[in-house]
Amino acid sequence: MSTSPVQAADTETAAQRRGRLRLSRGITATWWYTVSAVVFLEFMLVAVWTGALAGAGRSTAAIAAVGLGGLVWWVSTFLLMRDYRQRTEHEQFVPRPLVLVSLLIAACFGLIAGLVSGLWLLGVVPLIQTSMFLNWPSGVRLRVVIAATALLVVLWFIDGRLVVPPGAGSAWWLSGFFSVSLPSMTVLTLWWWDVLITVDRARASESRLAATQERLRVATDVHDLQGHHLQVIALQLELAERLMTNDPDAAFTQLQAARRSVDAARQGTRDLALRFRSVPLPDEVANAADLLRAAGTSVKVTVDADADQAPASVLGPVIRETTTNALRHGGGRWARLSLTRDADAWRYEIENDAAEALPSADGAGLEGIARRVEDGGGTVETRRGGQEFAVVVRVPVSPEGSR
Incomplete structure (x- = not known):
């Protein structure tokens, strides 16, 4: 049942790779839950706005521009989510290509949607929503969400007074409420993922710390064991050297004692290694x-x-x-x-x-x-x-x- 070293190494590497994937299945599943929640919210926003425009009797071109442009903006969210998972807390406001492309798509969609619909809210929401995925410093994202939500509420009020007709149906108010709430709901979803990542990193750090402490304990035991025996052996050899001229028999006795000390040190090291290797x-x-x-x-x-x-x-x-x-x-x-x-x-x-x-x-x-x-x-x-x-x-x- 043996094989060549190269084959064994390749097989073990593959098994370790499968093991890492299996052990990280829980955090991967949570990540896909997070992605599903965010993209579902954005897809519902595009659908609600398209339905509101259709219910208001807007032109087919306007409805198609908002619907198709919204789908392109929705697809760009997958790029943002991929970038969000790969980044670290030390990469704040780094001009990553995926982020720049997604911001450009959001700005273009917001401009087109705002022009064809005449709504300030629809023109600003895509860019604000995309900015929620930026790697804001700690504590800054909350202020950004509060400021963005306040701005959207003001734009919602302006659109309701100047653009939306008085007899507009509930679809307009539903789309407005959904647009105002989308950034905060997205940040809450991403916050849950950030908490999970922090806990996972803390668990990994705890494991590394435990391994380091175990190594230090083993090193301390080896140092104490070998240090004691080496000190005894050094004294016995030094005494044998002094007695070699005047009392050879006593010197020989000390050499035998030093040899027994060497055997004791060897056996102690073996017992120590066996104690750490033995598992029930x-x-x-x-x-x-x-x-x-x-x-x-x-x-x-x-x-x-x-x-x-x-x-x-x-x-x-x-x-x-x-x-x-x-x-x-x-x-x-x-x-x-x-x-x-x-x-x-x-x-x-x-x-x-x-x-x-x-x-x-x-x-x-x-x-x-x-x-x-x-x-x-x-x-x-x-x-x-x-x-x-x-x-x-x-x-x-x-x-x-x-x-």
Whole structure:
């Protein structure tokens, strides 16, 4: 079940890429909710204004200009949303091409719509709405929204007094209210996305901080352990050097003590590394399932309640190796993991769908698993069917059963 290093690296890179996409699915879904809300609001604005012009008996050319121009302006919003997601808080008022194109489209549409309809409100709304997507500094966007809403209210009042006929239907008032409310509704939607991004960045920073603190803790433990032993060894060697001339036997005793201190330092370092590497077997199985799910595989897990009593030194590396093999050579659609107690032995099984064309491996991965399990007194069994592949490992419960 092994493959060349280049193939393994390529396969693992693809799996990690799929894992990142799967883990970011929640924030991606929220982003599409945000996009849907904003474009729906703008599409409804164009539809309401077109219906209001048609209900007022305006010319077909005016209605077509507002409708078609509004659709072009509506499509430009997708460019703004794409730019909005990619920018950072440090890029304020950067002349990005997508923003400039969208502002130009909004200005042209507002000018045409205002001229053909004679409405100040319809001429100003597109440009104000597009300006809501600019990367305003913190606290500035709220002032801009308040000022823009006040301006739209004034223009709505002017149009109602000078342009809109007294007997106009409710469509005019609905379109005016929708136009005045659109910037604030858009900013509220974008604000929710900004909050989510801030929380996600804080979570990532917290994860990096936790990893940094763990590294510092490990470094401190290694420093304390090695510093103590090295200081003792230095003193013993210095004492042996002083006694070498007058008392060779005592010097030899100190050299033996220094050698024992070296062995103690080596064993302490090994125990420290083992303490940080050791993971309870239920957690190993859970981590393996999470890794497979991150690669897009449907996973079913069965673990006994007392599985933490199983020999982790034997089964831990086996779980990791078989999971890696399932990622490299499996079909990637489904997998089943189980760690159960079977009479006087622990039984670990991983079963997954086989790829359409199984690689002609040299079996180094399975051979390594078999050697490790045999050293623990267990057995390894493999089953290969047309659509599935399984590895079954049995390890004795009692240490007396191992060789």
